[in-house]
Amino acid sequence: EDKVVQSPLSLVVHEGDTVTLNCSYEVTNFRSLLWYKQEKKAPTFLFMLTSSGIEKKSGRLSSILDKKELFSILNITATQTGDSAIYLCAVEARTGNQFYFGTGTSLTVIP
């Protein structure tokens, strides 16, 4: 059965801390892995990863994929209160155009 597992489920940190969110997957015919940030409403896209070892970076956020070990990490440095959200990992399978989402990591950044 295809699945995506994120850890930790929740995290509380202080402003300025660095956090690492984990996503492991078992998905047949992997095509891509995507990270989303979900605040109050709709998820918004952060990164799409298709190749191992190539870091994607956007400001304080970065992500990397390991297709051999079947996981990805999302790093956030110098966290701010605006980073508080649920971070979702999704894996797309080549067959069926299906995305499998993890349950998300709830991040709370306190001042």
Place this chain on the structure above:
Amino acid sequence: NAGVTQTPKFRILKIGQSMTLQCTQDMNHNYMYWYRQDPGMGLKLIYYSVGAGITDKGEVPNGYNVSRSTTEDFPLRLELAAPSQTSVYFCASSYVTGGEAFFGQGTRLTVV
């Protein structure tokens, strides 16, 4: 920039009632998706479409139906609402598979 528009934002249904959740996108995306999100359960794919006239089941299609008569619209139909369908529903679209998906703002549905 409208993007993906879902209506309604909130709805309360009685058991056995029917309703249609509307989803429209103005980005000329081929791919459209319907997800439900239950607390602590992540997003589950209900149905998806790769283009007008083509739909297929996702992980949790039971109790739902879809149609895709135009590129822009992808309505989700609940025929006989059940309490298990209480959830937040998201519509999403993407230009190509594997690319960035744009989400609507969600519909919070309660079945009582």
